[in-house]
Amino acid sequence: MFHKDLALHHSEVAVYGEYSWEVFPYCMELGFGHSILLLPYILVLGKMYFFYLCCTRDPGTISPSNHKQLLKVYTYDGILYHQSHICPTCELTKPARSKHCRVCNRCVHRFDHHCVWVNNCIGALNIRYFLLYLVTLSGMAAAVGTVTVRFLVQVALMSNLHQAMYVNADGEHVPVGNLYIVQRLFLTFPRILFMLGFTLLIFFLLAGYTAFHFYLLITNQTSNEWYKHKNSCLCHMDNSQPSKYLRGNIYHRGFVRNVKEIISPETQQKKVR
Ligand SMILES: [Zn+2]
Ligand SMILES: [Zn+2]
Incomplete structure (x- = not known):
């Protein structure tokens, strides 16, 4: 699990190195606004902060001292969670959704999942930091990608690449296509084009993963529950009786309350104290 962190860290350093070394100074020369050029650095600071919070904040460890309060937070749905389940290791009755x-x-x-990136569990108390971490991480890729594309478009326009013509087999002057422009840019700025391609790939992967987590947020599911529901639906596909899970998720309480649950998780501790 450690090498994954390192690979992510190295690719981030490579992208930011290229951005700072070439894209940033070129864009300064071209008179790009400071706010757009500095945005990737602001996002990286935000990402580091949320990463730190994800790694160090308690996800919601159940201990003998808070166990009674946590039992009251969610009702047992009788499908995934049953009142009679006891954790054999912690020797405590499992609260629903734990x-x-x-x-x-x-x-x-x-419990949402154990995240190898942050080497911590993601649960009730730190899922908000995890979502902000994903948003800032995707934002970094989006910001670097946007500045780089704007830079390349500007260069192409300034060098009149889009107006270039070539002579075809019939001896006619034909305007060059987009592929030619990309080829020319690639030959002039190979490192920038490589960095852009990689950044766009990472952006789509991260944006997909972030969108999935926002889908879980608005439907009030944990990754763990989504995974179990999905497997259950697959098992029941041939069955004429619809799966119990298809009848609805009892924890779904509407958009506003679902979001509120993530921003200010319920632990019942406020009421008890
Ligand atoms: Zn346990
Ligand atoms: Zn864990």
Whole structure:
């Protein structure tokens, strides 16, 4: 799991190195606004902060001291969660929506998943930091990609590449296509084009993963529940009886309350104290 962190870190350093070394100074010369050029650096600071919070904040560890309060937060749906389930390791009745993480060796309140990137569980108390981490990470790729595309478009326009003509087999003057412009740019700025291609690929992967987590947010599901629901639906595909899971998720309480649950997670501790 460590090499994944390193690969992500190295690719980030490579992209930002290229951005700072070539794209940034060229764009300064071309008179780009400071705010757009500095945006990738602001986002990287935000991302580092949320990464730190994801790594260090308690995801919602269930302990004998908070166990009673956490039991009251969610009702048992009788499908995925049953009142009678006891964690054999922690020796506590499992509150609904909790799960024992085998990596961290603890039960976590509203367990989402164990994240190898941040080497911590993602649960009720740190999922908001995880979402902000994903948003800033995708934002970094989007900002670097946008500035780089704008730079290349500007260069193409300034050098009149789009107006260039070539002579075809019949001896006619024909305007060059976009492929020719990309080829010319690639020959002039190979490192920038490589960096852009990689950044766009990473952006689409990250944006997809972030969108998935926002879908879970608005439907009030954890990754763990989504995975179990999906498998259950697949198992019941041949069955004439619809799966119990298809009848609805009892934790879904409408958009506003679902979002509120993430921003200010319920632990019932406020009421007890
Ligand atoms: Zn446990
Ligand atoms: Zn864990």
